[in-house]
Amino acid sequence: MKGQGGTNPLHRVELDIKAQLEIAHQPIRNGYFPERGVASVVATMTGGRQCEVGIIGYDGMTGIAVILGQDSSSNETYIQAAGNGWRLPVEILRPAVAESPSLRTSVLDYAHAFLVQSSRTALVNGHSKIEERLARWLLMIHDRSDGDKIYLTHEFLATMLGARRPGVTTALEMLEYRGLVRAKRGEVTIIDRVGLMELTHGAYGEEEQRYFGLATAA
Numbered sequence: 191m192k193g194q195g196g197t198n199p200l201h202r203v204e205l206d207i208k209a210q211l212e213i214a215h216q217p218i219r220n221g222y223f224p225e226r227g228v229a230s231v232v233a234t235m236t237g238g239r240q241c242e243v244g245i246i247g248y249d250g251m252t253g254i255a256v257i258l259g260q261d262s263s264s265n266e267t268y269i270q271a272a273g274n275g276w277r278l279p280v281e282i283l284r285p286a287v288a289e290s291p292s293l294r295t296s297v298l299d300y301a302h303a304f305l306v307q308s309s310r311t312a313l314v315n316g317h318s319k320i321e322e323r324l325a326r327w328l329l330m331i332h333d334r335s336d337g338d339k340i341y342l343t344h345e346f347l348a349t350m351l352g353a354r355r356p357g358v359t360t361a362l363e364m365l366e367y368r369g370l371v372r373a374k375r376g377e378v379t380i381i382d383r384v385g386l387m388e389l390t391h392g393a394y395g396e397e398e399q400r401y402f403g404l405a406t407a408a
Contacts, residue, residue, distance in 0.1 A: 200278055209269045211269070214234060226273030241351070252267050324358065326393045327351060339380075368382075
């Protein structure tokens with residue numbers, strides 16, 4: 191891919207926490223490809239209630255709506271764990287995907303993997319207990335992180351899980367009591383990954399590994 195004058199249109203960027211990559215119903219200007227860090231795709235209801243519907247790490251990209259022929263998304267996407275990656279203007283991304291069968295296949299494979307992830311999240315949010323949802327979410331972030339420490343607040347967790355903050359606090363305390371995590375202000379450390387997986391009672395497992403494999407292979 192070449193920009194104007196033969197320059198490389200890919201730009202290395204820092205992905206700072208809370209940086210907005212996509213704003214709901216606003217034109218998407220760039221696609222982002224994280225190498226480190228994690229982005230959340232968040233849906234918002236009338237009245238301001240929010241819930242995370244997808245996670246993007248080194249396994250994926252933003253800007254899927256553009257690839258599917260849209261100019262904007264109904265969701266917001268912002269950085270929840272700081273890192274870095276690459277930024278590509280949509281006026282370069284869109285024709286590049288259209289002109290390259292192999293790139294188009296990879297991007298559409300990822301779009302399918304993300305849809306599987308979102309569908310699974312909806313199922314779990316509707317049928318799993320808050321502590322099971324929390325354990326699953328921590329495992330998914332852990333999958334896309336460099337180490338065992340995850341930096342976040344209880345308020346942020348509540349938004350991601352679409353739950354009330356007191357319920358999230360109680361669930362996190364339960365995980366800590368069982369020795370699965372260690373929590374302190376603004377930080378959660380994964381201690382027992384296998385124990386977290388068992389706690390989900392099937393909310394995290396084969397399906398998550400399947401779509402994570404689909405995404406990383408795309």
